[in-house]
Amino acid sequence: MASWNSHSLHISYEVLGWLAFVCWSISFYPQLILNFRRKSSDIQEQYKDKYGHEEMIPVAxxxxxxxVHAVLLTALTLVQIAIYDRGDQKVSKIACGIVGVAWLTAAICFFIALPKHHWLWLLSIFNGIQVSMTLIKYIPQAVMNYMRKSTEGWSIGNILLDFSGGIGNYAQMLMQSIDQGSWVNFYGNIGKLLLSLVSVFFDILFMCQHYLLYPSSKRGTKSETPLEEEAQDAKSSDKPLAENV
Structure with missing residues (x-):
């Protein structure tokens, strides 16, 4: 296979390629955001009627x-679950039941809000469902880490990024509140506030589990495979490995 003759040209090639990727990827969002804003004037009016017309809309x-990005990546994850080998793993009946209840609740509330266009109320319901799903999502991982007394095979990078995003979100809300001289930005978008609160709480819990409660020094630097364990047992018992196999 041919290789690059110039290292600088190779680097430039990679940089330009990823720059194109970023630009093309971001290019989908402005039209989606514009469409959302043009269709959301009724919701904005309902928000202003409830919290005051002088208040700034707390949705950036x-x-x-x-x-949009989260929905796309979640859909991609579901596709991976469907096409990749899962062994004997399968989605639990409890998870299916929770998802079914969430979708049923959303559908019922949609038809309740439809006749009188109570979209702001419907969005608050959706926010509540989102917060509930986030809470349910984090609990199993926290319990599993506790039961295993380990975070082996689990990426802490995701948690560090999630924590950074939550702190950044609070900082953004704080700056808007300071600028406007009003705290409506916080309780006027209670779903966003609670979502960040839940995420930050569990992120701190996960970081404590990973770095303080079950650090790598306690887990060992490397876990042994079954064959390595048999070899170690054979050595300790002065028996040939073949007899144990």
């Missing part, structure tokens, strides 16, 4: 972009 463009 990055909130919309994140939601």
């Amino acid at each position: 463009a990055n909130d919309v972009a994140f939601s």
